[in-house]
Amino acid sequence: MTQSAPVLPPLTPATEAEIAALSRRARQAGGPLMKVISFAGSRAEGLMAHIPDAMRTRIEDATAFGLRRCYSAANMARSSTRLPASGKHGHRIAAVLSGGAGGLGGLPSAVVELPATVSIFFAAIQKVAVEYGFDPNDEAVRLECLRVFGSGTPFEEDDGVNTAFLASRLAMTGIGAQGMIATIAPRLAAVLSQKLAAQTVPVLGAVTGATVNLAFITYYQELAHVRFGLLKLAKAHPEGEVMQAFRAAGAKALR
Template sequence: MRIINKFGGQIEGQLAHLPDGARRQIERITTEALTRAVTVAGHGRHAPDFGPRGAPALAAFTGAMGGAGGLVTALAELPVTITVILHAILRAAEAEGFDTSLPEVRAEALRVLLAGGPMDYDDGINTSFIGARIALSGPALQKLLAKIAPKFAAVLSQKLAAQAVPVLGAVTGAALNAAFLTHYRELAHIRFGLLRLTVLHGAEPVRMAFEKELTALTITK
């Protein structure tokens, strides 16, 4: 992030130069990619497991390829990045003991994307999800995607703006993709770890204990 800020200028300035058509295209691509990814999410256990280091490396590789040609290739690479990130989230859910073939687990995986990206500086964690459940029927899926896609597309726009920086697109694309995947995978471990604890102890005790720890961390900072 320091390299991007030093050589690429402020991300907000880059975002201002993204044409409106590109912004709409990012949201459309995000919605379509999430829809396809969640459709095949139930087959996650049969997909290759690249391990804790392999997944960020794969994300970095796709980011480098996407950033090499600026915004055009970055847009083409976006569906691959989204799929890789969602796959990493589902792997985290499996590691916490959840069955990713269940619709409610796939819904929770999608909702991890609402937490914001690694380029956002608000490190607050919303605990309102603890104990929440959603049935991923057709209408419910569309409603959930309609809520997630615009917010996630806005986060991805920051990444694409940085990749559009001349010369450094491949470098920033690789670094950002690895950062994004690591960020969302860690959030998924937190989210599904807390959900696992709610099964054992109930939602309210877990919420209270977690918020107590967050308060202690905030005071320490």
């Protein structure tokens, strides 16, 4: 006899308030610094347009390599007793140092720095997942961490990557994870191109690279808080109601 799934309780006013807070957090994720970087990156697109195709390929390859490496290795780094605890701001400090080092030599060194930066971002996202009670050793949770990179904003319509939840998705391993990385890598490479555009000036790029990395890691951490906050609520309440309330809160804010 098949055991029926438990009936989850409907949303309470307290839960709806928590969802509204996550909605506000999503809207504010970019922050003023990210908006400035986005503007600067768009203004620098002329520089990126003159980059040879071979360098563009290197950027996407470096991004894909970083995603593959962080997916397989970041969890091992987290659980290693030989590594110091990252602390509250450890990942942000690491991102700043990585960005500074990458920007020091202009675009060539910035591209070399990309895999390290992506790995730091991923580890920071994993740490957020732990805060909400998720186990980063779980394959499905690590996939959700990857999805943060491809989500853009949770207000987008669900395309199978953005707002789908653990509860309603088949577990993916191996080839499935590699397929997701292949899908996310071009998107993330396009986003990180703005970061690289701001790091094209040697020496000055070191200062810019550090600042840009700080903005990016803060942005992805905020998206991770929203994503895993919603995931946690979706385990205790009907998933459809959680997302309906989240989108309603976002629509209300735009009125």
